[in-house]
Amino acid sequence: MKNFTRLFTVIDETTKTSEKTKAMSEYFSTCSPADGAWTIYFLTGRKLRQLVPTARLRQTTKELAGLSDWLFAESYDAVGDLAETIALLLPPAKNSSDIPLHKWVEERLIPLRNMEETEQISKLISYWDELTTAERLVLNKLITGSFRVGVSQQLVTKALSKTSGIDEATVAHRLMGEWQPTPAFFEGLQNADTKDADASKPYPFYLAYPLEQETSALGDPGEWLAEWKWDGIRSQLIRREGETFIWSRGEDLITDRFPELVEASQFLPDGTVIDGEILAWSEGEVMPFAQLQTRIARKTLTKKILNDVPVALMAYDILEFQGHDIRQLPMNERRQILARLLAPGTLDNAPSCRGQLHPTFRISPSLTCSSWEELTEARTNSRELKVEGLMLKRANSPYGVGRRKGDWWKWKVNPYSIDAVLIYAQRGHGKRASLYTDYTFGVWQEGKLVPVAKAYSGLDDKEIRQVDDFIRKNTLEKFGPVRTVKPQLVFEIAFEGIQHSPRHKSGIAVRFPRIARWRIDKPMEEADSLDTLAALIEGKVALKNSDTANNAIKFDTMADSSGEGE
Amino acid sequence: MASRLIQTTDRGLYCSAGDIYIDPWRAVDRALITHAHSDHARWGSRDYLCARPGEGVLRHRIGQDTSIESLPYGETRKINDVTVSFHPAGHILGSAQIRVERAGEVWVVSGDYKLDPDPTCELWEPVKCNTFITESTFGLPIYRWQEGSELMADINGWWEKNKSEGKSSLLLAYALGKAQRLMMGLDTSIGPIYTHGAVEALNEVYRESGVKLPDSARLSSNPKGTKYAGAMIIAPPSAYGTPWQRQLNPVSGAFASGWMMVRGIRRRRSLDKGFPVSDHCDWPSLLRAIQLTEAENILVTHGSSAILVRHLRELGLNADTLSTQFEGEEETPAAGEHSEDPEVTELASTEETTESTEVVEA
Numbered sequence: 001m002k003n004f005t006r007l008f009t010v011i012d013e014t015t016k017t018s019e020k021t022k023a024m025s026e027y028f029s030t031c032s033p034a035d036g037a038w039t040i041y042f043l044t045g046r047k048l049r050q051l052v053p054t055a056r057l058r059q060t061t062k063e064l065a066g067l068s069d070w071l072f073a074e075s076y077d078a079v080g081d082l083a084e085t086i087a088l089l090l091p092p093a094k095n096s097s098d099i100p101l102h103k104w105v106e107e108r109l110i111p112l113r114n115m116e117e118t119e120q121i122s123k124l125i126s127y128w129d130e131l132t133t134a135e136r137l138v139l140n141k142l143i144t145g146s147f148r149v150g151v152s153q154q155l156v157t158k159a160l161s162k163t164s165g166i167d168e169a170t171v172a173h174r175l176m177g178e179w180q181p182t183p184a185f186f187e188g189l190q191n192a193d194t195k196d197a198d199a200s201k202p203y204p205f206y207l208a209y210p211l212e213q214e215t216s217a218l219g220d221p222g223e224w225l226a227e228w229k230w231d232g233i234r235s236q237l238i239r240r241e242g243e244t245f246i247w248s249r250g251e252d253l254i255t256d257r258f259p260e261l262v263e264a265s266q267f268l269p270d271g272t273v274i275d276g277e278i279l280a281w282s283e284g285e286v287m288p289f290a291q292l293q294t295r296i297a298r299k300t301l302t303k304k305i306l307n308d309v310p311v312a313l314m315a316y317d318i319l320e321f322q323g324h325d326i327r328q329l330p331m332n333e334r335r336q337i338l339a340r341l342l343a344p345g346t347l348d349n350a351p352s353c354r355g356q357l358h359p360t361f362r363i364s365p366s367l368t369c370s371s372w373e374e375l376t377e378a379r380t381n382s383r384e385l386k387v388e389g390l391m392l393k394r395a396n397s398p399y400g401v402g403r404r405k406g407d408w409w410k411w412k413v414n415p416y417s418i419d420a421v422l423i424y425a426q427r428g429h430g431k432r433a434s435l436y437t438d439y440t441f442g443v444w445q446e447g448k449l450v451p452v453a454k455a456y457s458g459l460d461d462k463e464i465r466q467v468d469d470f471i472r473k474n475t476l477e478k479f480g481p482v483r484t485v486k487p488q489l490v491f492e493i494a495f496e497g498i499q500h501s502p503r504h505k506s507g508i509a510v511r512f513p514r515i516a517r518w519r520i521d522k523p524m525e526e527a528d529s530l531d532t533l534a535a536l537i538e539g540k541v542a543l544k545n546s547d548t549a550n551n552a553i554k555f556d557t558m559a560d561s562s563g564e565g566e
Numbered sequence: 567m568a569s570r571l572i573q574t575t576d577r578g579l580y581c582s583a584g585d586i587y588i589d590p591w592r593a594v595d596r597a598l599i600t601h602a603h604s605d606h607a608r609w610g611s612r613d614y615l616c617a618r619p620g621e622g623v624l625r626h627r628i629g630q631d632t633s634i635e636s637l638p639y640g641e642t643r644k645i646n647d648v649t650v651s652f653h654p655a656g657h658i659l660g661s662a663q664i665r666v667e668r669a670g671e672v673w674v675v676s677g678d679y680k681l682d683p684d685p686t687c688e689l690w691e692p693v694k695c696n697t698f699i700t701e702s703t704f705g706l707p708i709y710r711w712q713e714g715s716e717l718m719a720d721i722n723g724w725w726e727k728n729k730s731e732g733k734s735s736l737l738l739a740y741a742l743g744k745a746q747r748l749m750m751g752l753d754t755s756i757g758p759i760y761t762h763g764a765v766e767a768l769n770e771v772y773r774e775s776g777v778k779l780p781d782s783a784r785l786s787s788n789p790k791g792t793k794y795a796g797a798m799i800i801a802p803p804s805a806y807g808t809p810w811q812r813q814l815n816p817v818s819g820a821f822a823s824g825w826m827m828v829r830g831i832r833r834r835r836s837l838d839k840g841f842p843v844s845d846h847c848d849w850p851s852l853l854r855a856i857q858l859t860e861a862e863n864i865l866v867t868h869g870s871s872a873i874l875v876r877h878l879r880e881l882g883l884n885a886d887t888l889s890t891q892f893e894g895e896e897e898t899p900a901a902g903e904h905s906e907d908p909e910v911t912e913l914a915s916t917e918e919t920t921e922s923t924e925v926v927e928a
Contacts, residue, residue, distance in 0.1 A: 013838060067707060068880065074873050075708045080830050088708040434830055
């Protein structure tokens with residue numbers, strides 16, 4: 001636990017990826033395979049299911065520290081993180097120990113889950129009593145399933161590659177999908193000869209960066225392929241050994257959510273991996289993402305929902321063909337293979353096709369790319385076509401690993417934007433704990449401000465401090481952690497989509513809202529009204545040509561992995 | 567209570583029976599000063615009275631020609647209808663709690679204080695009283711300082727690691743008090759100690775007052791182009807992120823402050839390290855100090871006063887909030903916001919104090 005805590009602390013304290021990689025690769029080169037496997041498990045965001053109910057952790061802490069409920073609540077409010085609050089409040093430890101991570105997890109933590117309450121509590125108390133504050137923080141995060149540290153899977157991959165000398169793509173592939181954190185797994189990761197036999201294993205997704213420069217900087221448009229940017233669930237469909245596996249970009253196995261895709265994929269040859277976007281698709285066009293979302297949320301897929309929200313796979317790439325990894329082939333060759341595979345009549349065994357393109361497999365159409373002006377013009381049709389914009393992919397590029405700049409760009413249409421007034425605020429969490437950074441914004445309706453969007457900060461540190469200061473000085477009321485703020489500050493809120501929603505007080509729901517900028521120049525009376533928003537839904541109002549829309553808007557809490565197709 | 571022995575006025579804490587002010591925030595005739603930090607010792611009053619060991623720093627802060635008189639710790643002085651004396655507060659060199667007595671009724675204004683030992687000043691001493699005025703900067707149970715030796719081991723370990731990586735170590739700490747306290751614990755076998763001018767000026771005053779600080783030299787006394795790999799540089803928080811800092815590259819920066827106890831606050835700064843250390847009381851110390859004074863009335867000022875008051879009342883004590891303009895400990899070295907006075911405090915999270923009652927006037 002001491003080594004693991006040290007690693008966590010080093011990663012936590014630095015923002016430099018070089019130092020994080022160095023710390024990890026040092027750790028991996030000296031740790032036991034059993035510890036290494038669990039470390040990768042946790043660093044890549046995998047979690048143990050909640051081992052002890054949160055309420056019990058709080059209660060036990062309050063009793064050990066002799067604190068009343070409100071004092072615990074005040075402390076939590078100041079810290080902003082439950083695991084840390086508990087670590088700080090517990091009385092100092094009387095013992096110390098250095099038990100390796102895998103022993104902690106396998107022999108101490110996992111058994112907690114099935115214990116009786118009294119036994120669980122007494123174990124917890126004895127565990128806490130042998131750890132430092134930093135170790136307790138890590139332990140509590142493992143117990144509550146809230147362990148997160150600032151490294152991406154890509155960085156972990158890089159560190160492992162550095163330690164083992166195996167190339168990053170291979171390590172990344174081995175880290176995909178489902179695996180057990182065993183010593184054998186850790187050794188297999190670093191083994192040059194491992195035959196990766198797992199039929200379900202997906203490839204790492206290649207992710208695009210938002211296009212920030214002018215298209216002219218990309219050079220000759222003839223070297224690029226353009227297609228629509230679909231708004232669905234980015235997925236990999238794998239057909240191997242007579243079985244189908246569907247993975248989301250968040251690396252969830254979602255095969256059973258899409259029986260129609262499983263059914264259709266029976267007719268794909270073994271050794272096929274397709275990359276594409278699962279869309280709600282009806283009568284030849286894409287349905288709003290919200291529809292797909294309601295379908296995903298259902299525990300059981302009824303006939304009705306399958307009928308109401310049918311899906312299709314909008315295929316745009318092929319990574320494995322006839323059992324061969326073809327990711328190194330140029331993009332345009334891969335597309336040709338994909339086109340041949342899914343061409344009308346090719347999937348001859350499929351009885352429903354009868355020489356037609358299979359209805360559940362569609363190929364994302366290529367746009368002609370003779371000039372950037374033409375594409376810019378085409379992009380303006382995005383909203384009408386219910387897509388998010390364009391994807392630009394370099395025709396001769398291989399399929400990469402992770403998010404890389406250069407070969408794939410997402411070129412979204414400008415977001416919608418409105419001016420809204422700050423009306424409620426709440427403290428942030430983690431890095432923003434103790435500052436008011438979670439805001440709710442309202443627009444006018446009959447002389448009152450109705451809440452329409454919640455956004456975490458898109459402001460810089462200085463602005464955050466200023467807004468925080470304003471909130472503290474202009475609080476009208478407090479409801480638990482929420483402060484009602486004197487309406488005064490106006491912000492431009494950008495968002496990707498807008499829909500009617502009976503579940504929201506305003507009757508409207510916006511998608512991916514974030515702060516584009518602080519409108520210091522604008523009095524609150526001039527903020528937008530609900531009518532303006534309603535008109536956006538109807539498409540009656542031309543989009544404001546927001547000059548900030550293309551600026552890199554920082555929003556670090558918007559990682560909706562499944563929803564973000566590339 | 568017909569009239570309180572000490573009251574808050576627009577000029578500061580005032581005792582009418584003695585016609586004296588304690589740490590006034592505007593100019594007055596007679597000011598008694600707990601310690602020389604700028605939110606307690608302000609310039610412009612006619613006569614000052616402080617504890618003897620603090621005279622040097624106070625003079626340095628508010629002017630050599632100012633009328634300053636000092637009393638040894640524990641020695642009493644009769645002023646009009648009251649008797650006053652100064653008692654160690656353990657906060658910085660010469661810091662004092664001020665005891666005011668009239669006809670058997672005793673009030674103690676503790677200023678800023680801590681119970682943990684500090685090699686640069688005398689240990690805090692409990693003073694029995696009827697009414698105790700306490701700060702509450704770190705008035706939450708999450709604040710519990712580690713042992714001084716552990717803390718210094720951490721700081722020296724960081725210094726050593728930086729040295730091994732060819733970096734200089736920039737330790738940001740209050741120029742008055744914390745800088746000197748930390749210097750006393752540095753392991754000078756690791757490397758030389760350099761200082762920002764604001765720190766060195768106070769080091770000189772400390773040395774003149776008899777504190778045996780390790781050797782240090784002003785950074786500005788070195789020729790341009792001097793390399794600082796392996797050196798320790800002590801500077802006030804306001805120096806962080808300024809062009810001044812560039813000469814130290816490659817550098818690892820750390821902020822020494824009680825606020826660094828909380829990971830979120832530490833991470834918001836683009837600093838490499840945060841050392842949770844303060845010259846204010848942590849939560850257990852506050853409770854212990856209050857208990858040792860045996861006071862029947864506790865008045866709580868700057869910090870988390872509403873929280874501490876509520877907790878003390880739950881313990882059965884007669885506690886109340888006292889509104890002052892004292893500021894406690896600065897939360898952040900605000901990058902790029904260089905202020906004239908390194909002690910100028912831009913404070914976050916202490917205004918949480920007066921309003922736990924739910925509706926606040928707009």
